[in-house]
Amino acid sequence: MSTSQRTRGYGWFLYPGLSVLVVFFFGMFSWNVGISLLKWPGYGPAKWVGFDNFRIIFENKDFWESWSHAAWYVVPFSLLPTIIGLVLAVASYDAFIGRFGPALVSVARTGFFLPQIVPIAVSGMIWMWMLNGSGGALNSLLEAVGLGSLQQEWLREPDTALIAVSVFMLWLQTGFAYVVFLSGLSRLDPSILEASQLDGANWAQRLRWITGPSLRPETFVVLLFLTIGALKVFAPVFYLTGGGPYGSTTSPATFAIDSFFGGASVGIGSALVTTLALIIGAVLGITFLIVKLRARAVSSDE
Amino acid sequence: MSKTSYSWSRSVVARLVIVIAVIWLLPVIMVVLASLKSSQDFSTSGFLDLPTEIAWKNFEMFFGGINIGQKILNSFTISLGAVFISLVVAFPVAYAVSVGKHRLRPVVITLSVLIFLLPVESVAFPIYLLSKITGQYGSIGFLIMPLGIIGSAFAVFLLANVMNHIPSSLAEAAEIDGANKWQVMWKVVLPLMTPTVLTVALLLFVNNWNEYLLTLLLLPDSESQTVPLAISMVNYGQFGGAPGELIAAASVLAALPSLLVFLFFQRTLVRGITAGTQ
Numbered sequence: 001m002s003t004s005q006r007t008r009g010y011g012w013f014l015y016p017g018l019s020v021l022v023v024f025f026f027g028m029f030s031w032n033v034g035i036s037l038l039k040w041p042g043y044g045p046a047k048w049v050g051f052d053n054f055r056i057i058f059e060n061k062d063f064w065e066s067w068s069h070a071a072w073y074v075v076p077f078s079l080l081p082t083i084i085g086l087v088l089a090v091a092s093y094d095a096f097i098g099r100f101g102p103a104l105v106s107v108a109r110t111g112f113f114l115p116q117i118v119p120i121a122v123s124g125m126i127w128m129w130m131l132n133g134s135g136g137a138l139n140s141l142l143e144a145v146g147l148g149s150l151q152q153e154w155l156r157e158p159d160t161a162l163i164a165v166s167v168f169m170l171w172l173q174t175g176f177a178y179v180v181f182l183s184g185l186s187r188l189d190p191s192i193l194e195a196s197q198l199d200g201a202n203w204a205q206r207l208r209w210i211t212g213p214s215l216r217p218e219t220f221v222v223l224l225f226l227t228i229g230a231l232k233v234f235a236p237v238f239y240l241t242g243g244g245p246y247g248s249t250t251s252p253a254t255f256a257i258d259s260f261f262g263g264a265s266v267g268i269g270s271a272l273v274t275t276l277a278l279i280i281g282a283v284l285g286i287t288f289l290i291v292k293l294r295a296r297a298v299s300s301d302e
Numbered sequence: 303m304s305k306t307s308y309s310w311s312r313s314v315v316a317r318l319v320i321v322i323a324v325i326w327l328l329p330v331i332m333v334v335l336a337s338l339k340s341s342q343d344f345s346t347s348g349f350l351d352l353p354t355e356i357a358w359k360n361f362e363m364f365f366g367g368i369n370i371g372q373k374i375l376n377s378f379t380i381s382l383g384a385v386f387i388s389l390v391v392a393f394p395v396a397y398a399v400s401v402g403k404h405r406l407r408p409v410v411i412t413l414s415v416l417i418f419l420l421p422v423e424s425v426a427f428p429i430y431l432l433s434k435i436t437g438q439y440g441s442i443g444f445l446i447m448p449l450g451i452i453g454s455a456f457a458v459f460l461l462a463n464v465m466n467h468i469p470s471s472l473a474e475a476a477e478i479d480g481a482n483k484w485q486v487m488w489k490v491v492l493p494l495m496t497p498t499v500l501t502v503a504l505l506l507f508v509n510n511w512n513e514y515l516l517t518l519l520l521l522p523d524s525e526s527q528t529v530p531l532a533i534s535m536v537n538y539g540q541f542g543g544a545p546g547e548l549i550a551a552a553s554v555l556a557a558l559p560s561l562l563v564f565l566f567f568q569r570t571l572v573r574g575i576t577a578g579t580q
């Protein structure tokens with residue numbers, strides 16, 4: 001009774017901010033959905049065409065190609081950073097505790113996390129410069145170690161460009177996973193690890209049976225955030241290759257933005273981003289459903 | 303015996319991690335070195351050689367040619383303005399659903415996660431149209447609004463998560479002493495939340511500083527351009543295929559504020575990111 005009285009009257013604090021968020025975001029989003037039903041060059045009169053734009057994009061092979069890239073990008077943007085970040089974090093935790101101390105952790109954290117802080121417009125430029133065919137750092141390095149025959153115009157060939165974008169993504173995202181896992185490990189009781197070490201468990205066994213399982217919540221969040229990030233990736237592609245050469249590195253988002261500003265109809269662009277948002281919404285919805293069902297299964301087991 | 307072999311393997315692992323971290327830093331190290339080399343030096347030395355003498359003139363030209371001072375001011379105005387809007391919108395919402403235990407809490411949290419995970423591209427074009435319709439296209443003030451609101455979704459999520467740990471007895475005690483909810487928010491909750499508010503502000507600041515899409519869409523004039531975008535033009539635009547040492551100097555200038563924020567507030571930033579995932 002007293003609780004319900006106390007919790008009354010917070011509406012004044014909740015509704016103004018909440019309505020700004022909801023009205024703005026869903027207003028803009030519905031507007032976008034509306035445009036996706038029009039044949040419209042972006043100015044002047046528009047014509048209602050229903051779901052024609054969606055039919056057009058589903059028949060476009062460049063659309064499917066951008067999504068096949070998106071599926072590929074999940075690996076360097078989400079899976080590999082999660083795995084490498086996890087292994088590095090566990091290794092740091094094991095190795096730096098005790099006599100190496102926090103100074104080294106801070107060096108490692110700076111190294112891995114810095115790519116998250118530099119503007120992508122800038123780091124894209126740095127990588128372009130490193131991967132430049134004539135006199136770029138990578139080619140000079142290959143030359144110096146006697147692998148000069150492997151020199152390439154890395155960003156001008158479709159295959160190597162896709163690999164370059166992927167490595168760039170891995171460089172960008174590993175720090176996020178690393179930092180989250182490192183902080184998750186700080187929750188662990190060090191005495192459990194000590195005990196397992198005394199019992200002769202090696203590094204891999206500890207990862208398999210102790211550190212790994214205890215990081216399950218972090219792994220879930222990192223994988224979810226990064227997978228969504230991979231599906232909607234824009235800046236790393238846009239600033240390294242612009243989707244080229246010959247559309248070999250497009251993502252759904254760069255393809256959509258190109259359609260808005262390079263194409264004849266913004267209706268097509270809107271249909272593309274609407275599709276992207278719906279797919280991400282579906283991924284989120286399914287994930288939460290699975291989490292809910294599993295939670296229910298676990299609680300009915302007990 | 304086994305103890306020694308264990309700490310030996312431990313020091314190998316430690317060294318390995320540090321080596322990998324340094325490899326991760328190489329692109330940044332190379333750029334900083336290159337930015338300090340004269341064009342002669344740049345073309346003859348290796349990528350990891352130290353500059354023979356420091357060529358500050360690489361940086362000087364940005365203060366003349368593309369008027370970087372103006373762009374720095376633009377970036378600060380946009381980034382700070384949007385952070386302010388995000389906090390003003392988000393803090394009372396987080397207060398109501400955390401300290402106030404408002405029954406809409408699950409809805410609010412789900413909505414804020416949904417909004418910050420959905421692609422900005424799906425609202426970008428209508429925002430662009432809105433700027434055209436209202437005659438605000440190209441205005442820095444207009445850009446601050448959507449940036450601030452999008453940031454507030456993230457702020458609600460993080461603030462509400464952390465604020466939930468404030469015991470409700472604190473608010474109750476203050477109310478028994480005659481404080482109203484407004485005073486509780488300002489005088490009890492805000493002081494307790496200052497570290498988190500600072501963290502959220504820093505994260506949003508870095509995010510806004512590095513923002514590319516809306517800035518690209520809404521600010522066509524070079525007068526109102528932000529630092530990262532003006533700098534990326536060095537490569538494509540007016541300096542088309544500029545010499546490497548100038549591209550490097552430009553990169554260093556554009557990344558500097560975010561880097562400084564990171565180096566000084568590393569712990570705070572990392573705490574914020576991990577608070578968002580727990």
